[in-house]
Amino acid sequence: VRIAVVGKYTDLSDSYLSVLKALLHASVAFRKKLVVDLVPSCDLEKTTKKENSHAYKTAWKLLKGADGVLLPGGFGDRGVEGKILAAKYARENNIPFLGICLGMQIAV
16 A cells, blocks of 8 residues: 655654554554655645756655555644645545644645
């Protein structure tokens, strides 16, 4: 199962460690191979399309290839638009979605 974790701290190796471990435990329990794609939320935003089209295309390709979308918690304005776009994409395309803290607030 391929899960897109969309957040703004994807470049830090252990920012989402507890989330990744929880996904791993769930995948073992269901005997599924887990593939996690860390998607920088700011790369989904339209401003990135103008500034770095490669990063924009890569982020959307990862999101569109996911079997599920997870939006972890966070704070501040940076990357929020990208998280909103990810939640909207999941909702409009019937992709399973899990929002944690700010991720759930964005979904609502």
